[in-house]
Amino acid sequence: QVQLVESGGGLVQAGGSLRLSCAASTRTFSRYAMGWFRQAPGKEREFVAAISWSGGSTYYADSVKGRFTISRDNAKNTMYLQMNSLKPEDTAVYYCAGGGPYIENMRNENEYDYWGQGTQVTVSS
Numbered sequence: 001q002v003q004l005v006e007s008g009g010g011l012v013q014a015g016g017s018l019r020l021s022c023a024a025s026t027r028t029f030s031r032y033a034m035g036w037f038r039q040a041p042g043k044e045r046e047f048v049a050a051i052s053w054s055g056g057s058t059y060y061a062d063s064v065k066g067r068f069t070i071s072r073d074n075a076k077n078t079m080y081l082q083m084n085s086l087k088p089e090d091t092a093v094y095y096c097a098g099g100g101p102y103i104e105n106m107r108n109e110n111e112y113d114y115w116g117q118g119t120q121v122t123v124s125s
Contacts, residue, residue, distance in 0.1 A: 002026045002114040004096050009119030012086055016123070020081040022096030022116060030054075030074035033100035036081050037109055038092035038121075048094070049081060050106035059106045064090075086123045093118040 003025035012018055022034070035050035049070040050059045058070050069082040079096060097112035105111055 002098060004098060004114055004116035006094065006096050006116045006119040009094060009121045011122045011124065014086060014088055014123055014125050016086050017084045018086065018121060020094055020119060022079040024077045024098065029077040031101045032098040033103045033106060034072060034079045035097045035106060035112060036070060036094060037097060038094045040092040045109060047107040051079065053101040088123045088125045091121060091123050093120050
């Protein structure tokens with residue numbers, strides 16, 4: 001069983017930055033494709049970004065492309081989401097997820113096997 005723990009959320013003003021981290025409990029972290037999803041109040045959970053097991057391929061939702069950067073450090077069993085130019089509409093609970101190593105559709109939450117508990121990101125206007 002893989003445990004994922006998110007950190008780095010908080011309150012930030014519009015235009016600011018945050019970096020989320022997702023720490024995995026497994027030494028086989030490098031075998032998993034990883035993703036970030038978010039859920040705003042009253043809305044369904046949505047895809048944000050994903051990264052292949054090697055880090056060689058990344059995917060982004062159109063709403064965050066150019067502002068967010070996903071990365072991973074397999075030596076530290078950790079994935080990151082650097083969020084810049086934050087907007088109030090980025091306010092949500094952010095979840096990290098893992099699966100694979102090969103996931104056919106990285107944007108589909110049903111393809112992931114493991115989930116963290118989430119970290120709150122609030123962007124004030």
